[in-house]
Amino acid sequence: MKKLINEPDDVVADALRGIEAAHGDRVRVTFDPYTIVRVDAPVKGKVGLVSGGGSGHEPLHGGFVGPGMLDAACPGEVFTSPTPDQMLEATKAVDGGAGVVHIVKNYTGDVLNFEMAAELAKAEGIEVDTILTNDDVAVEDSLYTAGRRGVGVTVLVEKIAGAAADAGKSLQEVTEVGRRVNAAGRTMGMALTPCITPASGEPSFELDEDEVEIGIGIHGEPGRFREKIGPASQIAERLMTPILEDLPFSSGDSVLAFVNGMGGTPLIELYIVYAEVAKIAAAHGLKIERNLVGNYITSLEMQGCSITLLRLDDELTRYWDAPVNTPALRWGA
Amino acid sequence: MKKLINEPDDVVADALRGIEAAHGDRVRVTFDPYTIVRVDAPVKGKVGLVSGGGSGHEPLHGGFVGPGMLDAACPGEVFTSPTPDQMLEATKAVDGGAGVVHIVKNYTGDVLNFEMAAELAKAEGIEVDTILTNDDVAVEDSLYTAGRRGVGVTVLVEKIAGAAADAGKSLQEVTEVGRRVNAAGRTMGMALTPCITPASGEPSFELDEDEVEIGIGIHGEPGRFREKIGPASQIAERLMTPILEDLPFSSGDSVLAFVNGMGGTPLIELYIVYAEVAKIAAAHGLKIERNLVGNYITSLEMQGCSITLLRLDDELTRYWDAPVNTPALRWGA
Amino acid sequence: MSLINRDTTLRWIELFAAQMDEHRQDLIRLDTAIGDGDHGTNMNRGMQKALEKLQAAEQADPSAVLKTVAMALISSVGGAAGPLYGTLFLQLGTALAGHAEVDLPTYAAAWRTSVEGVQARGKAEPGDKTMVDALLPAVAALEQASDLNTGLRAAADGAEQGMLATIPLIARKGRASYLGERSAGHQDPGSTSTYYLFESAAAAFTS
């Protein structure tokens, strides 16, 4: 394992120190417990947005704290859900009197910890609603699994729900629009290489030099199956087909297409994948109205990508276009 | 070699198709020869800014085309300088009557090709000036080398000269401010892993599991020396010391600190490095007034980072803060 | 020994913490195969935190010890294991409130309540390939025992069998469930830490 770190146990704290040093003008960082909070929180009368999850997915979530997106993020240890006390602290810090939304990726750990935090916050008189993201078509959503994982769509939910909150919408309205994004979005990911968590020092799985793993999540878990590597066109097809069938997306739909890097894949490859996505979308009669290409929800240094399609309507498009001013996503400000 | 590509020979063309599909609202892409040009070029009366270089460094340069930064970029093959006909085409496309600046990284290939292009453009009556970037302290600048390489500072030159052009400055003024940025900036880089060009399919060098390469450029070249890997604090020290000594930077200086990822290093590690940079800068009495952390000038999937320090004055800071609206760098717009 | 008191409870927790430290890599390896590889780090971090908290303040009785452990785990483990083990210890501490010394029937009943609490939080059924598969046979063994000594030994054996029985199962809860059939053939990490929990208890109380 070769990494730009000090001690494996200090990775999250050291990175938070870097975030504090780089973005101290926009966010307050606390270390006990770990939180990243908008410097001007709480914004009075605005619904507060809190998300969080294991570290190692940067810029998710800390990079999305700022006007027009999250009010706070709770970073857990690498690939480990944060704890209820972090979430409670963040919830209290951003409560501007209009209630707080928790944006939670559907993993047992995240769900249980956020559940406890919401109970604690409610006990302190803060109204809390939860948006659960579960957009990963690689996972069967059935009684016999923990349900679909929350992956790429989480970024889009944070942006769009953030814009709704910014526009002065109520707790219920913000929650509703966030859930609508999750319901209209689908994601599928793949890996060329595994990743190595600092704590374990071992690759999360082994892949041959000519194999790819299809249907991975964002925690270095093995995927649904592996196969011989093919050209980018084939890989894009492999990811797009289940996405298109699942919602299903139909000819004439306006969509946002999001090609996300897993952290170790260079941008030039993401653009190659995007070109294939655009081709496939066009062949299915989809109109890509908005797009996002880059490393936004990652798995440490894993090489690979995920594709997310979100069906847009006028309201979602308007919220997507609204100004946002965070370290990792910024426009109109 | 595992990559998200189709044919190795098609990498640049396929990526350009992706850029065109993703950013067609902001840039025009031409394929014969390859250029990426602001959709509203030429901007009448504004000095045009053209840069270019080998591909594989994305988002450099194509991701920096847009208002407040470059007017056009010329992507060469992977790690290969573009050709004079690309540069001539781009120069003609962005000439708004006030002349055109070529921003050239100091590599023999880039210098020679841009030289030929400038000769051709002048023959067609376009005034051309050149800003050469050569900020890499890893290379001795002497009669016995090709001179220092242009690396991290190139991004800062493109932003700041872009802002000067946007502010209506003359060809001479824009060139002068760009050269001033280059003169006040220093960079040093390191790698944890080599990279593999699609054409060669082989790692650019071999490193043991516990070794790092110090003083690398951005083309997968081996560096000045290799050593056993140490903690991020030591690596930051290794890079900062020659930078600080070289300009030299002095206590009381205001600086912009830029921690750049080489493409395969996750953001969490870049923030850890940034925390160390901030600590070292503080210990030397430097005041970090501005910063940039992320993958901006990369070497394909190489893991590693570079550190750039730029001494700021009021004018440079003002230009840095000016609005910019490009795919990869955006604020105030 | 026929009664559990504050000191034996503390010894149990210390032994369990030592086990989590010793078997950290094993748990990581199990969790890497069908999860995300952090279970060993999580449990070790949590139990170290628990020891710290226990050292920081005098604990009045078993209930106080258990509640302190619960709060330490909830606020430092994260992941699925944090809330689940946190709930387990919290319920155990709550059920034993007011007892300076605890006899077998009281102890077994408290465990039953606690495991029900874990199931209420995590919604796992027996056979879902989770810590519940180690917890249930352990508690059943306690309930059927005639004295604490043999009961805790039987509980540890029950947990071990429950842990080994997870190997062929297809996971239906937690991260391993994403793997579907690929999860079969691997031992569940959470049931493994639960086995160490009862092994430590047997060692602490039956010496």
Added chain:
Amino acid sequence: MSLINRDTTLRWIELFAAQMDEHRQDLIRLDTAIGDGDHGTNMNRGMQKALEKLQAAEQADPSAVLKTVAMALISSVGGAAGPLYGTLFLQLGTALAGHAEVDLPTYAAAWRTSVEGVQARGKAEPGDKTMVDALLPAVAALEQASDLNTGLRAAADGAEQGMLATIPLIARKGRASYLGERSAGHQDPGSTSTYYLFESAAAAFTS
């Protein structure tokens, strides 16, 4: 053969293109060691483009062939090699303008001018570990020869020696110069492609 004409010039270019295709990986490997690994790809791409351009339109004489090659290289090779080989061919074509057939003295003089052009563009001195180290002995051999056949053979041998002589050198120009002393012990890729250039010339003209 005592005169060079359009057809032998075309044959030379075809042979050189074939060599660049055949030795692509070798040149990549040499350039990977002390540069950025693209020299083989660059030269092969350029020479394929040159062939295309030559096929697209009838070339009047050696000068036309050489200028077409020059333009193809300049607009498709990039890197250091593009402008340098481009300049070489452009100057050669310019110097031979108006000659349907070229004799040895004219040819040698044209080469001298062209190599001076390469040096003017790239500022490389002999011993800097560049293509100039292969070019100079080759041209000297041509100048000293008494007929084209032996002259071109001697030029190829001179280029080969120049190429081999780059191995111990410390590079002072181009990317390899960044390596300082670490560049010693490696053969310069550009001098290697130049060696193939003269090998092809000898094969094309002396058959």
